[in-house]
Amino acid sequence: MRLKHLEMKLQRLRGFPAPRPVLEQYATPADVAARLLYHASIEDAIAGRQVLDLGCGTGVLACGAALLGAEGVVGIDVDIGALRTARSNAESLGIDLALLRGEVGAAFPLRPQTFDTVVMNPPFGAQRKHADRPFFDCALMAASVVYGIFNAGSLDFIEKYVKGRGEVTGVVEGSFVIPRTFAFHRKDRVEIPVEVLKIERTGRC
Numbered sequence: 001m002r003l004k005h006l007e008m009k010l011q012r013l014r015g016f017p018a019p020r021p022v023l024e025q026y027a028t029p030a031d032v033a034a035r036l037l038y039h040a041s042i043e044d045a046i047a048g049r050q051v052l053d054l055g056c057g058t059g060v061l062a063c064g065a066a067l068l069g070a071e072g073v074v075g076i077d078v079d080i081g082a083l084r085t086a087r088s089n090a091e092s093l094g095i096d097l098a099l100l101r102g103e104v105g106a107a108f109p110l111r112p113q114t115f116d117t118v119v120m121n122p123p124f125g126a127q128r129k130h131a132d133r134p135f136f137d138c139a140l141m142a143a144s145v146v147y148g149i150f151n152a153g154s155l156d157f158i159e160k161y162v163k164g165r166g167e168v169t170g171v172v173e174g175s176f177v178i179p180r181t182f183a184f185h186r187k188d189r190v191e192i193p194v195e196v197l198k199i200e201r202t203g204r205c
């Protein structure tokens with residue numbers, strides 16, 4: 001599937017019906033999601049692989065991974081409403097996803113190294129300080145390679161945070177165009193610079 005084709009398919013998916021600010025529920029824009037997945041796919045991390053989407057929200061990354069031929073895709077989110085949206089998005093594409101409710105950071109049953117690849121667009125920690133941290137811990141425990149979307153400028157922090165467990169081995173820059181979503185948003189749309197990072201597991205987690 002070509003990049004543009006993947007982006008068009010993801011573009012049609014539903015967003016969060018009632019986004020919750022405390023969970024930083026912003027659906028990943030289709031262009032950024034498609035780019036992350038396409039990049040991972042070229043690196044042989046999607047087709048035929050077991051893929052985990054942490055904080056799957058509307059399921060855009062999970063659905064895209066399935067469209068690119070992942071053997072199995074599991075999406076985890078703490079919010080039941082988000083999981084319902086992900087389910088309906090997957091159904092609209094005729095895709096089979098395993099969707100689980102669980103809180104990344106709390107003890108939920110995830111056996112170490114059960115997956116090949118993690119894809120994620122975790123909370124950036126803008127609403128709840130350090131909300132992003134358990135996502136790194138969990139991702140590196142779950143798989144040997146992680147593709148994630150982060151605030152631009154997070155690279156130094158992430159490199160330090162995962163030191164001894166993982167290494168950032170790839171960076172692609174991009175931006176999120178976010179329409180007015182929450183009451184505290186002042187503008188009709190904002191553009192947020194982001195970076196897609198590839199993190200490879202190097203040590204024991």
Ligand code: SAH
Nearest residue numbers: 023026027028055056057058078103104121
């Ligand atoms: N990639 C998704 C969601 C991005 S928003 C999409 O594009 O739709 C971040 C998601 O993380 C939200 O769906 C939110 O509910 C979820 N989330 C936030 N904190 C979480 C936690 N501790 N455990 C599991 N999910 C969490």
